[in-house]
Amino acid sequence: MAEQRETHGQTHGPREPYLSGYAEILAGVAATGRRLTRDELEERRHLGERAAEAGHSLRSLVRLHLDATRASWPGAAGSGTADGVLAAVAQAVDAFAEGYERAQRLAVRQEEAARREFIDDLLYGRSDLGRLAERAVRFGLVLSRAHAVAVAEGPEAYDDTAPVTRLVETALISRFGDRRVLITTKNGQLICIAPGDQDEVLAFFAKQAYAATEGSRVAIGRPRSGAGGVVHSYEEALSTLELAERLELDEPVLRAADLLVYPVLTRDRQAMADLVLSVLGPLRGARGGAGPLLRTLEAYFDAGCTSAEAARRLKLSVRALTYRLDRIHQLTGANPADPVHRYTLQTAVIGARLLNWPAQEI
Template sequence: MMTGGPEPDSPDVMSVLELLAVGAPPARFEELLRTARREEAPDSTLAELDQAVRLASRVQALIGHAQQREAGLAALVDTAHDLTLVHGMEALLHEIARRARRLLNFDMAYIGLRAADDEGRASSIRAAEGETTSLSVGLKTFEDSGLGSLVQRSGAPAWSPDYLADRDLPHSPDIDAVVRAEGLHAILAVPLGYGTTVFGTLYGADRKVRHFTPDEISLMRSLGRLAGVAIERARLLEATRAEVTELELDTSRARSSLNVQRRVEAAYIRLIDLVLSGCDPQTLAEAAVKELSGALVVRDCVGRTIVVTGTPPRLTEDDVLRWTYDAHAAGCPVPMPDGGWVAPVTAGGENLGAILLVPDEPLTDGFGVRLLQLTARAVALILLLQRTSTVAHDQIRDELLDELLSDIRTQPRQLIPRARRLGIAIDEPHVMVLARPEGGPEGRAAAWASSYAHRMSGLMRFRDGYVTLLVPSEDPLAAATAVSEELTPLVGHPVTVGAAGPVSGPGRVAQAHREALSCLEALTELGNLGCVATPQQMGFLGVLLSENRGVGEYIRSVIGPVVDYDTQRFTELTRTLDAYFASSSSPTRAASDLHVHPNTVSRRLERIAELLGADWQDPERALEIQLALRLHRTRRTLQHRHAATGAARDAGSPAPRGSGP
């Protein structure tokens, strides 16, 4: 006897809904069909019941997929939290491999990292979980073989359902031997990195043929990003310990500076203890100022002040930026003319910000400068720890933008509540902005874009050397100009910007992206690097670049006031414009062609200047007007021809020769 759901006397569509509501297994739905056939239900009832069962199966599949995706994201968030609790590089690598194996039910997971002294030409397997031989750990892979080489070159995931049988991959005898010894078939590899730098590969493998789904690849890629941040954090901690060790060695070698070194070490240990206890940047800065004595300011990568202690003097923004860039170039604190110091806050080569210190007394004994440098390291560490806890949230934002930019969406309305939960009102007007720095460090542009998107309650991604931003606005030109003005001084190079919109709702975001990209490419082809453009600002080129700005809108934007004037007052200003340009801008010849007095043409031209503006005869404007006139004339001809064809058909007579269908 079956349990877990209703047992209807006569199966029908409502029976299917009742089973669906209680989450009955698929076998119960098939039992309904068999019961209906045994009871010899009418054919129409059987057809409806069969269709309802098939639809119920699809609903169950969708619910199952959503639950699976939700479980994966929940596991990803738990992993992000747990990785922050692991200390020590080796323990962290084994924990990452263990998490990867459990997350996607792999038979084996392993991690390869580039050797620091090998200039990125080789990687070695540092940790493995689920291995059956001792061959995998310590194996070296080079840049011209294996899935890892594809990942290292492209920075994107690579996979194969059956590695040894896949002849499209770059094989090597050493790697193939290990894969054969472990009995592996399917392998998925994703990059491990931080910022724009890829320093390793995370692998998952099965001992059977397996075709990976897009969701599995995306989940593995997300784990790789989390793991990359965690590994960089562990490297920074190791570097910190190395710094402490170096201080201890210097103390033993230079007895004359023993007191200074001990003070620095003790102060730095106190700062690191604060970081590991989970303090915020403000608490850390206040503790550092007690040792340094003065005013201290912490700024982020886009120049915003996030921490202030004491009362720092007023400094011009240009001077602060110049000294900040000098400090990042030198990789150490640099003095300012007024006695202050600027120290760079960096991690893995990425600019995380800077620290400005204005001491009460000059730093002369080496203690203050050294402690300031170590304070900057501690600030970098705490910012990395904070970023680790939010990287899963940022990954969800990245996936939302990827879905909005894809034309393949089954239910776009579901994206609106998802966006709302992230604080993004996607159903309100937004514009698409694509900005490409023509030089400068990419990490700086990527960090700025992330900060800007959060500040504007929008979405971003950095790919292929340019920033994609979806931000709330009704004016694409104003949004593009704001991005250019803020990003250009930051990267120190021209920034080319294309924008489109506004759009409301998820359905037209991909179209706005294509139009903005077309504007960016058009500026490049025209040689206008460092400029800003939207379809509306590109004149007749905008008609070609825009997917929703038609010929009629273009005509109205260029000569609309003249056409409306003719329509309302039965004048011939449009015809006069045509004759004027046809006569090489000669009023006399235009009057002859129009069979009117030259004074009449002059008065009409004055009226046209009032309607279009005094600059209507400037070369670029005149070209736009002539193109709009030709399009207007062509449209009227086609409309008259179509009207004549329709009249002939209504009268039952053949259409005029040469008329279109």
């Protein structure tokens, strides 16, 4: 038989070896009416595995078996019947396909293992950077470029096989095609790694993740260059998620670039603790402790220092809110309505949130 070609036009070489012994099996079945032996079935499975590993399509190989059946169809002289021969054909092809599928599953598992190992090395920076860059090409990333990482955290943990993961990945592929974007999961979170100059990809990922997880929170790290840059952007996104939790931020999409002031404030934890205790410590002397007055300051600053809006958020009358602000002034010596005092108070309030004070002693 002449050299075959796959349907996509790529030559894989002669495929007759995958029919080894097939004509003899049919002849034996036609002569005796027997079924295939265990060894014959195992040989069919082995040939199927070899064909899969060689990259041949199962469709073309089944067609090859049918062509061979037609070419070597046994005569009617033996004791076997046409039904018996057809049953043997079904056995042989089924065993061949089973071996083929077994090899395919093994290849998929190996690919998944390699992909997971690459993701772990990439996000934790545990591999040689040169070698990591070489492996990245296989998964569609060019690490010589700058990349940014977005991390989505939903109400439940997600892995690579979760419906949510597949839904978000399909949406990105449908929208952007091959943009050298990698969708994966890590520690139950959805992760998107994209070129740093393609912010629209990360924005679309955030939108899709938010919709698919029924209200997730997404953080986007800043673009960073090189293989190590992916790690830094990823860690920055994780830190942003943690920061949003501690500050009780409501925004569904948070960009690390917009929150740079907070890492600056927490860089010297002891200095921040001293500020919180010196400015807000006196509030602990109020009836009910510091908590109610601290929440009053938070609402007042979040409302843009508008008393009516702050009162509405706290479900208080404006008069009651004004009384609380006056009490804060009396205890701390700082007037929330005075622009000179306001910055110090607001910075201390942010520090209290970051340090979880007064619930946690500092």
